[in-house]
Amino acid sequence: MQNSKAYIMLVCATLFWAGNFVVGKFAFLTNIPPLSLVFYRWLLVWLILLPFTFKEILKFKDTILNNLPLLFFLGFTSVGLFNSFTYLSLIHTQVINATLFNTAIPAVIILLCFLFNIEKTNKFQILGLIISVLGIFSILTKLDIDILLSLNFNKGDIIMIGGVITWGVYSTLLKKKKFTLPLLTLVHVICTFGLICVFPQFLYEFSQGEVIKFDINLFYTLIFLALFPSIGSYYCWAGAVSIIGANRAGIFLSLIPLFSTIMAIIFFNEQFNFYHSLGAILIILGLFLSNKEIKDA
Numbered sequence: 001m002q003n004s005k006a007y008i009m010l011v012c013a014t015l016f017w018a019g020n021f022v023v024g025k026f027a028f029l030t031n032i033p034p035l036s037l038v039f040y041r042w043l044l045v046w047l048i049l050l051p052f053t054f055k056e057i058l059k060f061k062d063t064i065l066n067n068l069p070l071l072f073f074l075g076f077t078s079v080g081l082f083n084s085f086t087y088l089s090l091i092h093t094q095v096i097n098a099t100l101f102n103t104a105i106p107a108v109i110i111l112l113c114f115l116f117n118i119e120k121t122n123k124f125q126i127l128g129l130i131i132s133v134l135g136i137f138s139i140l141t142k143l144d145i146d147i148l149l150s151l152n153f154n155k156g157d158i159i160m161i162g163g164v165i166t167w168g169v170y171s172t173l174l175k176k177k178k179f180t181l182p183l184l185t186l187v188h189v190i191c192t193f194g195l196i197c198v199f200p201q202f203l204y205e206f207s208q209g210e211v212i213k214f215d216i217n218l219f220y221t222l223i224f225l226a227l228f229p230s231i232g233s234y235y236c237w238a239g240a241v242s243i244i245g246a247n248r249a250g251i252f253l254s255l256i257p258l259f260s261t262i263m264a265i266i267f268f269n270e271q272f273n274f275y276h277s278l279g280a281i282l283i284i285l286g287l288f289l290s291n292k293e294i295k296d297a
Helices: 002-029 034-059 061-066 068-089 095-102 105-115 123-141 145-150 155-175 183-207 216-244 246-268 274-296
Strands: none
Touching (some): 002 095, 002 246, 034 183, 095 123, 095 155, 105 123, 105 155, 123 145, 123 155, 183 216, 246 274
């Protein structure tokens, strides 16, 4: 029964995260400025969480104050950069591309942990990283040698790779976290620092004449983004991991591009091409190899 509950929570978490990309594309198509969307999304999350975390923040204020630099960079890389990269990329590229690139995040984490000497890297991880990179290049170049030679890559794909790197940095920094905070409290504190970083982006976008229109589309978009990918996914994911463990839960992350692709085809008539299939196979094969020796160790 507990395992069934965990599996349902994992499906919900990945479905909500997939919905983030689809709604991000919808926001662009309905003329919602991307950086303003990031700011108002996380401002709403901050306000929703405040009544539930206020006492915990006061209780753990010494822990928070003693770890301000790390918490700041966690907010900067996740809320401040990853979300901005994601929504900016969706202006120029397909939802399918953006979500497939995200499947390479574990490979990026392995590379960063190796570079920062956080974890030892084995031969399977190196091979898996190389194969995942080949998968990324398959999608980036669309298997067209002319695109590779001319470096005429899709702008949105390049931006999304920036997002993948920033989330990799965020995840790598999380591994350096030596303190403990309740999950929602940690999310709220990271959200606070993220908002500080997003606010200048919001002001810049506003100064360029990109003014957000407060209408019903924005209302539904913000409600979905705040409740589901921002809070619901984290809650479901953490709950499921506590039941079945991180290794078994991690397999479910592959559902994100599956769900996103299905929704993108239905809602936006996006095309799933051969290079998407090849890229996805290579990235997932790379992830399998990257985890092989860790499981055996």
